[in-house]
Amino acid sequence: MNLHEYQAKELLKKYSVPVQEGIACSTPQEAEEAYRQIKTLYGSNFAVVKAQIHAGGRGKGKIVGSEQRGVQVGKSAEDIKNIAQNILGGTLVTIQTGPAGKLVNKVFVAQDVYYEGPNPIKEFYLSVLLDRTKKQNVIMYSTEGGMDIEEVAHKTPEKIFKEWIHPAGGLLPFQARKIAFNLGLSGEAFKNCVKFVTNLYTAYTGLDCAMLEINPLFKTSDEKIIAVDCKMNLDDNALMRHPDLSSLRDITEEDPTEVEAGKYNLNFVKLDGNVGCMVNGAGLAMATMDMIKLSGGEPANFLDVGGSANAQTVEAGFRIILKDPKVKAILINIFGGIVRCDRVAQGVIDAYKKLGDIKIPIIVRLQGTNAEEAKKLIDESGLKVESAILLSEAADLVSKAVA
Amino acid sequence: MSVLVNKNSKILVQGFTGTEGTFHATQMIDYGTNVVGGVTPGKGGTKHLDRPVFNTVADAVAATGADVSIIFVPPAFAADAIMEAAEAGIALVICITEGIPVQDMVKARHYLEGKQTRLIGPNCPGVITADECKVGIMPGFIFRKGTIGIVSKSGTLTYEAADQLVKAGLGHTTAIGIGGDPIIGTTTKEAVELLMNDPQTEGIVMIGEIGGGMEAEAARWIKANGTKPVVGFIAGQTAPPGRRMGHAGAIVGGADDTAAAKMKIMTECGIHVVASPADIGKTMAEVIAAKKK
Numbered sequence: 001m002n003l004h005e006y007q008a009k010e011l012l013k014k015y016s017v018p019v020q021e022g023i024a025c026s027t028p029q030e031a032e033e034a035y036r037q038i039k040t041l042y043g044s045n046f047a048v049v050k051a052q053i054h055a056g057g058r059g060k061g062k063i064v065g066s067e068q069r070g071v072q073v074g075k076s077a078e079d080i081k082n083i084a085q086n087i088l089g090g091t092l093v094t095i096q097t098g099p100a101g102k103l104v105n106k107v108f109v110a111q112d113v114y115y116e117g118p119n120p121i122k123e124f125y126l127s128v129l130l131d132r133t134k135k136q137n138v139i140m141y142s143t144e145g146g147m148d149i150e151e152v153a154h155k156t157p158e159k160i161f162k163e164w165i166h167p168a169g170g171l172l173p174f175q176a177r178k179i180a181f182n183l184g185l186s187g188e189a190f191k192n193c194v195k196f197v198t199n200l201y202t203a204y205t206g207l208d209c210a211m212l213e214i215n216p217l218f219k220t221s222d223e224k225i226i227a228v229d230c231k232m233n234l235d236d237n238a239l240m241r242h243p244d245l246s247s248l249r250d251i252t253e254e255d256p257t258e259v260e261a262g263k264y265n266l267n268f269v270k271l272d273g274n275v276g277c278m279v280n281g282a283g284l285a286m287a288t289m290d291m292i293k294l295s296g297g298e299p300a301n302f303l304d305v306g307g308s309a310n311a312q313t314v315e316a317g318f319r320i321i322l323k324d325p326k327v328k329a330i331l332i333n334i335f336g337g338i339v340r341c342d343r344v345a346q347g348v349i350d351a352y353k354k355l356g357d358i359k360i361p362i363i364v365r366l367q368g369t370n371a372e373e374a375k376k377l378i379d380e381s382g383l384k385v386e387s388a389i390l391l392s393e394a395a396d397l398v399s400k401a402v403a
Numbered sequence: 404m405s406v407l408v409n410k411n412s413k414i415l416v417q418g419f420t421g422t423e424g425t426f427h428a429t430q431m432i433d434y435g436t437n438v439v440g441g442v443t444p445g446k447g448g449t450k451h452l453d454r455p456v457f458n459t460v461a462d463a464v465a466a467t468g469a470d471v472s473i474i475f476v477p478p479a480f481a482a483d484a485i486m487e488a489a490e491a492g493i494a495l496v497i498c499i500t501e502g503i504p505v506q507d508m509v510k511a512r513h514y515l516e517g518k519q520t521r522l523i524g525p526n527c528p529g530v531i532t533a534d535e536c537k538v539g540i541m542p543g544f545i546f547r548k549g550t551i552g553i554v555s556k557s558g559t560l561t562y563e564a565a566d567q568l569v570k571a572g573l574g575h576t577t578a579i580g581i582g583g584d585p586i587i588g589t590t591t592k593e594a595v596e597l598l599m600n601d602p603q604t605e606g607i608v609m610i611g612e613i614g615g616g617m618e619a620e621a622a623r624w625i626k627a628n629g630t631k632p633v634v635g636f637i638a639g640q641t642a643p644p645g646r647r648m649g650h651a652g653a654i655v656g657g658a659d660d661t662a663a664a665k666m667k668i669m670t671e672c673g674i675h676v677v678a679s680p681a682d683i684g685k686t687m688a689e690v691i692a693a694k695k696k
Contacts, residue, residue, distance in 0.1 A: 167513035282649025283557020337542030
């Protein structure tokens with residue numbers, strides 16, 4: 001589950017990780033008021049308005065139909081109000097959102113961190129994530145902050161450092177010191193960085209993050225170390241032990257069809273093709289998508305109905321897939337192991353009848369327990385449903401449907 | 404022969420008296436699997452499915468001599484169940500549970516380092532040696548005794564492959580569902596290696612999916628050490644980058660973990676890679692026939 005910057009920063013503060021402070025606002029008036037508070041608190045005329053969406057590249061991204069960027073500095077209440085006005089309710093397109101962009105419902109009005117002081121400012125990169133190969137968490141960091149880290153990794157791999165964390169020992173003090181030394185810090189900034197990294201790793205494990213990225217990790221002119229931006233992704237499997245975090249989910253950031261599918265416990269991912277599919281099991285679902293492509297179609301979705309392929313789930317699946325007008329055919333592919341094929345077939349027939357007039361061809365491939373009985377049920381139902389037992393037969397039927 | 408489990412394996416069921424545990428233990432017993440008992444903390448001393456229930460894995464091992472354990476414990480407690488089984492000296496732990504928090508698995512996987520316990524899964528269908536022993540949730544009837552081993556990240560895709568092999572006139576030694584999570588006990592390479600060393604296995608079906616580097620690792624190992632033909636399939640050729648496709652581990656993060664990249668390296672390493680999941684059985688039959696000429 002992805003969080004917004006403002007939500008992630010609130011959580012980090014609970015772990016004593018210093019952040020660029022600010023206030024989340026839903027209206028230009030709130031933004032104006034937030035500016036006044038921030039000005040009082042930090043004594044600067046400058047503040048920054050940051051669009052809150054689940055995607056990066058906001059600073060370079062633009063609001064559709066204007067030249068407004070997703071992140072902009074202002075130096076008066078009027079400025080901030082106007083910028084917020086331009087951003088809120090607009091659609092922000094960045095390199096990560098795709099051309100459709102994302103609707104901005106909130107802005108984060110934040111303190112200016114570029115204030116003048118005794119020393120130069122510095123921007124770094126730091127993230128915590130799982131290294132699947134080593135089966136350990138890893139802290140990845142670089143002196144090249146505020147830029148696209150994948151580009152840094154590609155062009156100058158020597159500027160990326162990694163520190164693997166022992167699963168039982170956790171982040172050890174010498175490792176935190178090593179990170180601060182490698183970032184070229186000394187004095188107060190060094191001490192602050194060690195504290196920052198230590199607390200950040202505690203937050204990563206304490207919140208069951210799947211990924212935590214601070215870019216830029218910022219050294220202010222008075223030697224503070226703070227998180228200026230934060231991308232936090234929580235492990236969905238661990239949300240059961242964090243009931244308070246589940247409420248941070250912003251479903252307006254998700255595809256509405258995917259949200260609806262979730263209510264039926266269906267695992268659904270919207271794609272862009274013309275053949276819908278409904279499958280039991282994630283691997284077989286992906287394989288079915290691949291087969292649709294090889295048969296001349298393009299998969300319209302990924303849909304794993306899990307072990308519960310009954311009339312209710314099939315009906316829900318039909319409804320969700322049929323929402324997409326581009327879908328020209330639907331392939332149901334169930335390998336009935338524990339779940340009996342004749343039961344699934346009856347579910348398909350019941351759902352079909354309940355929905356009434358389905359105008360596109362439906363192909364049902366049922367293999368496994370009672371496959372023959374299931375095929376007979378479908379064939380004798382009188383419905384416009386093609387049946388298959390072998391996967392290759394189903395592939396041929398898809399080819400015909402999209403021809 | 405066969406690998407991991409056979410008719411002499413003594414199976415313990417952790418989470419024995421729960422709905423899932425009860426259902427699948429019954430199916431396993433019907434298949435002929437030697438289920439010697441189960442563990443449900445607090446229900447020790449009772450009987451379930453005509454078999455003794457124990458409070459701890461250690462008690463169960465002491466009383467029954469169990470050497471294999473299958474876990475149906477809910478996600479929040481599953482990592483603990485894995486570690487308890489390892490501590491009790493169980494040689495093979497098969498964890499079916501889906502949805503275990505990844506940080507729990509980081510700990511559990513580390514706990515197993517240096518111990519004699521092999522973990523299969525989690526988030527897997529289990530292991531079956533055809534006509535001998537089913538330790539998992541797969542439908543037993545699709546498997547026939549034969550000479551092909553299967554290694555797969557996916558449940559229903561394993562069944563699909565198993566069924567196609569039978570329709571192509573072949574049968575199975577052992578099918579190993581290694582699981583679709585980011586952190587699992589036994590890797591593709593390790594499972595392939597077990598089957599490569601099994602005298603009865605003549606060919607191996609290796610089914611992977613997007614995400615991670617296990618298939619590439621297995622492919623390189625096969626190129627260097629392989630003695631038997633391998634037919635490979637990678638699910639997710641049409642999966643969009645950055646999206647999790649059902650399995651927690653099935654996500655394209657970079658250029659190396661796409662289906663195309665994996666298929667390329669597998670082909671370069673001499674694996675017979677099929678583009679369509681419908682061709683797995685047919686291709687294996689052709690490869691085996693060509694070898695026998």
